[in-house]
Amino acid sequence: MTTVYLNGAFVPKERATISVEDRGFIFGDGIYEVVRVIDGRIFEWGAHAARLARGLAGIRIAFEPAAIDMLKVVCERLVNENDLAEGEAIVYMQVSRGAAPRTHHFPPVGTAPTVYAVASRFVVPRADRESGVKAITFPDFRWLRCDLKTVNLLGAVLARQAATEAGAYEAILLRDGVVTEGAATNAFVVVDGDIRTHPLGNLILPGVSRQVVVDLMHENGIALVEKPVSQAELLRASEIFLCGTTTDVTAVVALDGAPVGSGAPGPVTKRLQPLLEARLYAAVGAAR
Numbered sequence: 001m002t003t004v005y006l007n008g009a010f011v012p013k014e015r016a017t018i019s020v021e022d023r024g025f026i027f028g029d030g031i032y033e034v035v036r037v038i039d040g041r042i043f044e045w046g047a048h049a050a051r052l053a054r055g056l057a058g059i060r061i062a063f064e065p066a067a068i069d070m071l072k073v074v075c076e077r078l079v080n081e082n083d084l085a086e087g088e089a090i091v092y093m094q095v096s097r098g099a100a101p102r103t104h105h106f107p108p109v110g111t112a113p114t115v116y117a118v119a120s121r122f123v124v125p126r127a128d129r130e131s132g133v134k135a136i137t138f139p140d141f142r143w144l145r146c147d148l149k150t151v152n153l154l155g156a157v158l159a160r161q162a163a164t165e166a167g168a169y170e171a172i173l174l175r176d177g178v179v180t181e182g183a184a185t186n187a188f189v190v191v192d193g194d195i196r197t198h199p200l201g202n203l204i205l206p207g208v209s210r211q212v213v214v215d216l217m218h219e220n221g222i223a224l225v226e227k228p229v230s231q232a233e234l235l236r237a238s239e240i241f242l243c244g245t246t247t248d249v250t251a252v253v254a255l256d257g258a259p260v261g262s263g264a265p266g267p268v269t270k271r272l273q274p275l276l277e278a279r280l281y282a283a284v285g286a287a288r
């Protein structure tokens with residue numbers, strides 16, 4: 001039996017119900033986060049909490065800093081209550097603008113946000129990390145606030161479905177002729193000897209893993225150019241890799257059916273993977 005958190009209570013998942021008028025359901029009007037938990041320790045909580053707070057402020061859902069701090073306690077309790085305190089887990093949490101009769105404009109002042117969180121086991125896909133994955137290119141027709149992690153994910157849903165139908169793991173999104181990011185990952189491209197990724201801004205999610213990877217590169221003297229990659233550059237890349245909370249650093253070894261570089265994970269990916277693993281597993285002290 002899975003215990004979830006809903007609006008202040010820890011309840012069996014089957015008994016966790018929300019209103020049909022919830023604005024998360026009606027409008028996709030909410031913000032979410034996904035954190036990685038290793039042996040009961042939340043990876044990069046501070047960065048996830050800051051992004052959640054920024055996202056909520058960005059869509060004008062009033063949420064006290066203390067409520068964000070409380071979510072950390074909620075995550076930890078969910079991990080413990082669901083027997084996930086050992087090994088790998090993820091916690092999904094979302095805050096919607098609450099339930100009220102449908103109006104596009106905000107509900108009456110005082111409408112409480114709906115707060116939901118669930119923990120689940122995470123199985124690291126070792127084969128994908130080692131052998132790399134396939135990706136497709138797909139148009140980025142998402143809205144212009146991709147920096148906000150909103151629960152309205154239709155652009156990503158349709159992109160990932162196209163990838164799935166093509167037998168691929170990820171869709172690399174192209175807007176105005178340049179790579180923005182993956183449908184649910186940030187993308188790095190090695191082209192003409194430079195390691196490149198799209199700069200932060202409104203067109204990409206500021207990935208927590210992206211920041212960890214950028215920091216690791218700085219710390220290890222690996223040069224990075226934060227400059228958009230054109231479609232032509234993507235197609236002649238010697239190496240492409242993705243990063244994300246559940247993707248870690250994973251090579252893209254085939255793009256739209258053609259091999260990337262040698263068709264195997266490249267040297268930059270292979271250098272960064274153990275650096276990220278060391279960071280992920282630092283507190284538990286075990287290399288896996």
Ligand SMILES: Cc1ncc(COP(=O)(O)O)c(C=O)c1O
Pocket residue numbers: 156181182183184185186204205206207208209210243244245246
């Ligand atoms: C669009 C998008 N980009 C990047 C990421 C990676 O972000 P993070 O490293 O914080 O998981 C995600 C994660 O879900 C995402 O949805």
